[in-house]
Amino acid sequence: MGRRRPDTPTLEEVAARAGVGRGTVSRVVNNAAGVKESTRRAVREAIAELGYVPNLAARSLAGRRADAVALAMTERDWRLFGEPFFAETVHSVGDALAETGVQLLLTLIRTDDERKRFVEYARGGRVDGVLLVSVRADDPLPDMLAEARLPTVLLGRRSGAERVAYVDADNTGGARDAVAHLLGRGRTAIAAITGPLDMYVAQCRLNGYREALERAGLGGGPSWTAEGDFTEASGRRAMAELLARHPDVDAVLAASDTTAAGALTALREAGRRVPEDVAVIGFDDFPLARDTVPQLTTVRQPMAEMGRAMVRLLLAETDEHRAGSRHVVLPTELVIRESA
Amino acid sequence: MGRRRPDTPTLEEVAARAGVGRGTVSRVVNNAAGVKESTRRAVREAIAELGYVPNLAARSLAGRRADAVALAMTERDWRLFGEPFFAETVHSVGDALAETGVQLLLTLIRTDDERKRFVEYARGGRVDGVLLVSVRADDPLPDMLAEARLPTVLLGRRSGAERVAYVDADNTGGARDAVAHLLGRGRTAIAAITGPLDMYVAQCRLNGYREALERAGLGGGPSWTAEGDFTEASGRRAMAELLARHPDVDAVLAASDTTAAGALTALREAGRRVPEDVAVIGFDDFPLARDTVPQLTTVRQPMAEMGRAMVRLLLAETDEHRAGSRHVVLPTELVIRESA
DNA sequence: CTGAAAGCGCTAACAT
DNA sequence: ATGTTAGCGCTTTCAG
Numbered sequence: 001m002g003r004r005r006p007d008t009p010t011l012e013e014v015a016a017r018a019g020v021g022r023g024t025v026s027r028v029v030n031n032a033a034g035v036k037e038s039t040r041r042a043v044r045e046a047i048a049e050l051g052y053v054p055n056l057a058a059r060s061l062a063g064r065r066a067d068a069v070a071l072a073m074t075e076r077d078w079r080l081f082g083e084p085f086f087a088e089t090v091h092s093v094g095d096a097l098a099e100t101g102v103q104l105l106l107t108l109i110r111t112d113d114e115r116k117r118f119v120e121y122a123r124g125g126r127v128d129g130v131l132l133v134s135v136r137a138d139d140p141l142p143d144m145l146a147e148a149r150l151p152t153v154l155l156g157r158r159s160g161a162e163r164v165a166y167v168d169a170d171n172t173g174g175a176r177d178a179v180a181h182l183l184g185r186g187r188t189a190i191a192a193i194t195g196p197l198d199m200y201v202a203q204c205r206l207n208g209y210r211e212a213l214e215r216a217g218l219g220g221g222p223s224w225t226a227e228g229d230f231t232e233a234s235g236r237r238a239m240a241e242l243l244a245r246h247p248d249v250d251a252v253l254a255a256s257d258t259t260a261a262g263a264l265t266a267l268r269e270a271g272r273r274v275p276e277d278v279a280v281i282g283f284d285d286f287p288l289a290r291d292t293v294p295q296l297t298t299v300r301q302p303m304a305e306m307g308r309a310m311v312r313l314l315l316a317e318t319d320e321h322r323a324g325s326r327h328v329v330l331p332t333e334l335v336i337r338e339s340a
Numbered sequence: 341m342g343r344r345r346p347d348t349p350t351l352e353e354v355a356a357r358a359g360v361g362r363g364t365v366s367r368v369v370n371n372a373a374g375v376k377e378s379t380r381r382a383v384r385e386a387i388a389e390l391g392y393v394p395n396l397a398a399r400s401l402a403g404r405r406a407d408a409v410a411l412a413m414t415e416r417d418w419r420l421f422g423e424p425f426f427a428e429t430v431h432s433v434g435d436a437l438a439e440t441g442v443q444l445l446l447t448l449i450r451t452d453d454e455r456k457r458f459v460e461y462a463r464g465g466r467v468d469g470v471l472l473v474s475v476r477a478d479d480p481l482p483d484m485l486a487e488a489r490l491p492t493v494l495l496g497r498r499s500g501a502e503r504v505a506y507v508d509a510d511n512t513g514g515a516r517d518a519v520a521h522l523l524g525r526g527r528t529a530i531a532a533i534t535g536p537l538d539m540y541v542a543q544c545r546l547n548g549y550r551e552a553l554e555r556a557g558l559g560g561g562p563s564w565t566a567e568g569d570f571t572e573a574s575g576r577r578a579m580a581e582l583l584a585r586h587p588d589v590d591a592v593l594a595a596s597d598t599t600a601a602g603a604l605t606a607l608r609e610a611g612r613r614v615p616e617d618v619a620v621i622g623f624d625d626f627p628l629a630r631d632t633v634p635q636l637t638t639v640r641q642p643m644a645e646m647g648r649a650m651v652r653l654l655l656a657e658t659d660e661h662r663a664g665s666r667h668v669v670l671p672t673e674l675v676i677r678e679s680a
Numbered sequence: 681c682t683g684a685a686a687g688c689g690c691t692a693a694c695a696t
Numbered sequence: 697a698t699g700t701t702a703g704c705g706c707t708t709t710c711a712g
Contacts, residue, residue, distance in 0.1 A: 008463075010705055021683040026707060036681060053488075056464030057406070058705035060397035061688050068461070070445075090448060098454070103461045105410075106446035108430060114438070121408070121443045123348075124396030126466065148393075350689055361699040366691060376697060398689035401704045 009050040018046035029054055060125055068103040069314060071131040072118060074110075074139060083230060083258055084286035089133060089155060092307025100315070102128070115141055123148045129314040131155065137198050151317035153310045157200045165317060165326035167309045171201050171283075174299040174332030175208025178253050178281045181297070181334055183216050187251035187279055190218075192225045193238040193263060195255040202227075202255060205283065209253050224249075228259050235262025243270050250278055257284040260296055285335050300333045349390040358386035369394055400465055408443040409654060411471040412458060414450075414479060423570060423598055424626035429473060429495060432647025440655070442468070455481055463488045469654040471495065477538050491657035493650045497540045505657060505666035507649045511541050511623075514639040514672030515548025518593055518621045521637070521674060523556050527591035527619055530558075532565045533578040533603060535595040542567075542595060545623065549593050564589075568599050575602025583610050590618055597624040600636055625675050640673045 011029075015022045020039060027035050028043040035043075046052075060066050071093060073086070090106065097104050105127065109115050122130055122145065129151030135142060137158045145152045146164055154166040182190055192209045195202030206225065213220050226241045228234030235254055239262065242249055254260035260282025264274055272278050275295060285298035309328045317326075351369075355362045360379060367375050368383040375383075386392075400406045411433060413426070430446065437444050445467065449455050462470055462485065469491035475482060477498045485492045486504055494506040522530055532549045535542030546565065553560050566581045568574030575594055579602065582589055594600035600622025604614055612618050615635060625638035649668045657666075 011707095012705075015683095022706080023684080023708080024682055027682090030707085034681060039682080053460055053463045055401070055705050056461065056466050057397045057400035058688090059464075059707075061395070061401050061690085061704085062706040062708080063688060066397070068466070094448060094450065094454075101457070103457065104447065106448070107444065108434060108446070110434065111438075114434075117441070117443065120393055121396065123393045124399075126396050126408070351691095352689075355699095362690080363692080363700075364698055367698085370691085374697060379698080395689050398704090399691075401706085402689080402691040403704060 008055075009052045011052075011054070014043065014046045014050055014052050017050060018043045065102075065128050065318065066126050067101065068105055068127045069097070069129050069131060069311075070105045070107050070118075070122060070127045071133065072107045072109055072141070073133050074115075074135065074141065083256070085230075085256065085284060086133065088286055088303045089307065092304045093131060093310060094307075095304070096308045096311035100311070109141070115144070119144050119148055119150075122150050128318045129153070131310055131314065134199060134201065136196075137200060151314055153313045153317070155306065155310060159200050162200075162327070165313050167306050167313065167328045167330070168201070169301040169306070169330050169332050171204035171332070172208040172211070174283065174301075174334070175205040175253060176212045177208075177332070177334045178297075178299050179209050179212035181336070182251045182253075182279060182281065183212065183218075185279070188218060189246065189249050190220065190224070190251040190253065191242045191246060191249045192220075192253045193228050193235055193242070193255055193259055194225055195227075195259075196229050197227055205253075205255065228255055228262075230256045230259055232258045232262035232265075235259030236266045237262075239263035239266035240270070243267070243272075252278060252280050254280060254282040257282045257286050257296070257298065260298075264296075283332075298335045300335050302330050302333070305330055348395075349392045350395070351392075354383065354386045354390055354392050357390060358383045405442075405658065406466050406468050407441065408445055408467045409437070409469050409471060409651075410445045410447050410458075410462060410467045411473065412447045412449055412481070413473050414455075414475065414481065423596070425570075425596065425624055426473065428626055428643045429647065432644045433471060433650060434647075435644070436648045436651040440651070449481070455484070459484050459488060459490075462490050468658045469493070471650055471654065474539065474541065476536075477540060491654055493653045493657070495646065495650060499540050502540075502667070505653050507646050507653065507668045507670070508541070509641040509646070509670050510672050511544035512548040512551070514623065514641075514674070515545040515593060516552045517548075517672070517674045518637075518639050519549050519552035521676070522591045522593075522619060522621065523552065523558075525619070528558060529586065529589050530560065530564070530591040530593065531582045531586060531589045532560075532593045533568050533575055533582070533595055533599055534565055535567075535599075536569050537567055545593075545595065568595055568602075570596045570599055572598045572602035572605075575599030576606045577602070579603035579606035580610070583607070583612075592618060592620050594620060594622040597622045597626050597636070597638065600638075604636075623672075638675045640675050642670050642673070645670055 011022050011025050015025045020043060024035060024039060025043050028040050071090065094104050107118055109118055130145055132142060132152065132154045134156045135154060135158055142152060142154060142164045152164055154164055157166050157168050179190060192206060194206050197203060223245050226238035228238045252263055254263050260280050263280055267274055267278055274280055281297045283299045285300035313326060351362050351365050355365045360383060364375060364379060365383050368380050411430065434444050447458055449458050470485055472482060472492065472494045474496045475494060475498055482492060482494060482504045492504055494504055497506050497508050519530060532546060534546050537543060563585050566578035568578045592603055594603050600620050603620055607614055607618055614620055621637045621639065623639045625640040653666060
């Protein structure tokens with residue numbers, strides 16, 4: 001056996017010190033019912049005196065939870081790291097987890113090798129489950145995890161027929177509402193800057209955009225959309241393209257806050273006024289964007305609820321409760337700041 | 341005991357299937373020497389057939405490494421998440437770790453409660469060590485970890501008398517070189533936008549700036565410096581302040597790439613030309629900034645080496661090798677793109 | 681309400 | 697070269 005840390009007291013030592021059995025100490029540590037208050041206090045005292053901290057490896061091994069969940073993201077989405085969407089996701093999941101005493105572990109997966117290693121890590125019992133953020137439709141990771149029978153929850157579906165548990169917003173409805181709003185304000189030359197079209201979320205928003213236009217008998221055609229990747233730079237580039245193709249554009253639906261910010265820059269560079277001349281609506285509505293472009297109309301995703309829902313689904317899978325549906329779609333909300 | 345996963349084979353089952361003892365299987369799994377090639381192959385086969393994956397909790401408990409290290413960051417530095425510096429750090433640490441088969445876990449620590457929980461998690465034996473990024477001078481976390489005798493390595497010192505193992509760049513020297521370069525180009529009205537002055541890295545860069553000026557007999561005075569926080573927004577604001585105080589400024593040393601980008605924006609807004617009119621030097625030199633402001637002169641930190649050094653120090657502490665110094669200061673390098 | 685005892689799956693020493 | 701054995705520290709029945 002490897003060296004032990006002689007400065008790390010064990011449950012047994014606490015028990016000896018408190019003059020009780022190990023089982024009792026275990027019960028106290030885990031806040032289990034059925035321990036006389038005086039005993040409980042004595043044990044607590046011994047714990048404090050010895051500076052006892054439970055060995056988590058032993059605890060996992062003995063069969064309880066790992067008390068940790070992983071939030072994994074793949075390399076292609078690495079830039080999400082800098083996006084408010086990701087920051088907000090981590091925050092909301094962290095908040096939801098805080099109450100449960102579960103440690104949140106972020107992992108970045110870049111190569112297939114790392115993908116494999118991560119699955120082994122997870123299968124090894126070091127996490128209770130895995131949260132996956134905005135996975136590409138062709139990413140094998142969710143299936144690898146499912147095959148390993150690991151509780152998994154996706155933020156964002158990979159397709160309309162997603163079988164892994166997921167939490168998503170009503171992207172189609174949100175886009176439809178946004179375009180309907182613009183139409184209601186008299187805009188008719190409405191363009192769209194999409195997200196990466198190999199992501200279902202981007203397809204949904206594009207569909208919502210098209211549906212709203214079709215209902216108004218205004219089919220836009222492919223030249224009215226440009227693909228971006230949620231970043232500001234892509235929004236700027238896409239807007240420039242759209243302006244070149246359609247100088248008469250009078251409104252734009254952008255894939256995200258950040259994309260919208262990029263679009264605004266391009267519009268200003270082209271000497272267009274926002275929103276008088278061209279109205280812009282973006283998805284997300286994060287504080288960052290709100291500060292930067294206060295006049296922006298946005299479609300809000302209920303981030304806090306999404307985090308809560310993800311954690312709820314994951315814990316349900318962990319407990320094998322199967323409590324309710326494994327799929328959650330939350331409503332979006334149009335946030336109007338200024339007449340568009 | 342809680343439910344076991346009947347679909348998760350154990351070492352023992354592999355041993356039975358391969359017709360060998362558990363010890364042999366363990367040796368094969370851990371690539372230990374001293375196993376006949378034919379046996380090794382037989383065991384590998386059994387492993388594949390059963391889909392065996394080692395239980396990491398059991399492995400840790402039995403005394404070996406946790407095969408994971410945590411990279412922790414505190415809430416105040418949350419915005420670093422979006423900064424290339426942080427992304428680059430994670431990448432370089434990830435690369436250095438990839439060769440060793442150790443899982444990198446990122447953890448965000450927001451409250452004192454989470455700080456405590458994280459220390460318990462780490463003390464619980466779930467990580468071999470902790471990497472800390474740009475800690476504030478007054479953060480208790482490093483000391484909490486040291487007290488728990490957990491291998492810890494800081495990226496960036498908290499002070500000149502740092503006792504915890506660290507990796508840092510020669511910030512004073514880098515700033516001095518940068519200012520010397522500017523002086524050599526005939527610039528004399530040189531301002532500085534610093535990082536948060538409760539961070540040692542910011543103090544060092546400020547000192548380097550002052551030293552270089554003093555050597556040239558050009559003491560700047562406090563009105564020539566403005567404090568930022570490494571973000572672009574702070575750089576823009578600080579530059580505006582400096583311009584208001586000293587319209588005759590002809591060069592600026594910025595705390596980071598990103599800060600420099602903000603300063604450039606402010607300069608452009610004020611109608612100044614860069615670098616003809618005002619030369620700007622930023623720290624870091626990341627691809628992002630290079631793309632955005634190609635004419636920027638920068639002081640480069642050797643990120644890849646920093647990652648390697650952090651991992652090396654951490655593993656040395658883990659192995660109790662105490663191989664060499666626990667403190668590493670790497671040289672910076674002035675990257676000149678255009679005459680300043 | 682509490683103590684004793686049986687593992688959890690693995691590693692590392694010790695035999696063979 | 698390989699099998700056997702003794703724990704690692706904890707949770708959880710099962711008796712008292």
